[in-house]
Amino acid sequence: NVEALLGRAQLSLQVGEYQQALELVENALEIQNQRADLYYLRASLLFQRRDYLRGDIALARALELDDRPLPYQLLNARRKLMRGELQQVEQIIEKLKQQDATNVYLLTLQADLLVTQGRYDQAEELLRQALIVRETFSLRFSLARVLYLQKQYSRALSYTEDLLKDSPSHWESVYLQAMTLLQLDQTDQALELSEEFLAREESQGLAHRLVADIKRYRGQEQAAQEILVRGLERYPRQFYLIEALSASYLVTRQYKEAKVILENALKTDSPFQSVFLDRLATVYRQLNDQVAYQRTLRQFQQLNDPISIQQSLSVPPLFQLLSPEPMESLINTSFVQRN
Structure with missing residues (x-):
């Protein structure tokens, strides 16, 4: 059934x-x-x-x-935003405004577009106006994120604390609060908060990345590597973990270990293709493998042409892409407008 x-x-x-x-x-x-x-x-x-x-x-x-359903169109627009197709996102937003201009998820998408364009003041103004009409978790999260991006860390923290009271398991709020605590030099609190999610599925390995980054910030490279290896055992396709682990291996001069994970990572397309090639070329050079070094360097140069650079700059960073909606909202909206 x-x-x-x-x-x-x-x-x-x-x-x-x-x-x-x-x-x-x-x-x-x-x-x-x-x-x-x-x-x-x-x-x-x-x-x-x-x-x-x-x-x-x-x-x-x-x-x-x-x-026809608005949730489907919103999800499609969000994916276009993640790919940097900003003009198409603007067109979709204008079209969807005619259907439901006060839709919470449409407003958060519009704010995310403004954030991606670096228009933080306008995003904050839009979200504050929306919150007057209707106060929701998604809008509050989006506002907290905009405050963070504007380096208003104390104000952002007050929002994330309230968000976590309402939804303690919402990983994006946990991530945002941990990042905010780090900016306020409260690393112990950030680490404690993040470590709680290492055994949970919500973060899909990003908790491992966050904990490892904090440990690396403290100069604890070996401890960070252990966390990242555990994360990759559970999430082998999480390229953010591979990126961090390969960087750490280079710092500790573990070139053979870096070679293995980078060669495996490059068998699959990822947003870090250029980064991985650059690091693998460095590894080959350190291992005195001149043939592999030259081959990998040529691949890196081919990939790193001006057009590719421009395309990569059009894609917002990971932190800006975190979805502001708890997954429960996606479940609930899937039952609307069913034939």
């Missing part, structure tokens, strides 16, 4: 069991593979896991079956 599977998926999601929720949704799709809401939900869960390739395929199928 599809509805029963969706109900169980909701329960799994509420306790942070994202993998189980995804499996239940995929089981539902085996029963009914012509329902747009199921593909939309699958895409949402895959994006939460940072599995963007499969997520994009599921989202495309949802839109192919039914491109």
Whole structure:
């Protein structure tokens, strides 16, 4: 029964069991593979896991079956924002305003676009106006993030503390609070907060990256490496962990270890392709492998042409891409406008 599977998926999601929720949704799709809401939900869960390739395929199928629901269009626009397709995002926002100009998720998307463009003052003004009309978790999170980006750390912290009181398991709020605490030189509190999420699924390995970064900041490279290795054992495709671990190996001159993880990482396309090639070239040089060094350097130079540089600069940093909506909202909106 599809509805029963969706109900169980909701329960799994509420306790942070994202993998189980995804499996239940995929089981539902085996029963009914012509329902747009199921593909939309699958895409949402895959994006939460940072599995963007499969997520994009599921989202495309949802839109192919039914491109009318506002949540589907918002998710599509957010993916375009993540890819740096800002002009298309602006066009979608203007179109969706005609349907529901006060929609919370539309307003947060609009604020995220302004943030990506570096227009922090306008983003803050938009969010404050929206909060007067309707105070929601998503809008408060977005405002906290804008305050952080404006380096108003004490004010940002007051918002994140309230957000975590309302939703202690919301990883994006945890991440934002930890980053804010670091800016306020409260590293012990940031570390304690982050370590609680190492064994939980919500962060998809980013808690390992955050904890490792804090330890590296303290000069504890070996401890950071242990955290990152544990994270990669659980999330082998999390390139942010590979990026941090390879950087740490270079600092400690563990070139053979760096060679192994970088060569493996380059077998798969990732946003860090250029970074990995550059580091691998350095590793080969340190290992006196001149042939591999020259080959890798040529690959790096081919990839690092002016066009590629411009494209990479158009994509906002990871922190700006964190979705402001708790996953529960994605579940709830998947049941609307069903044929």
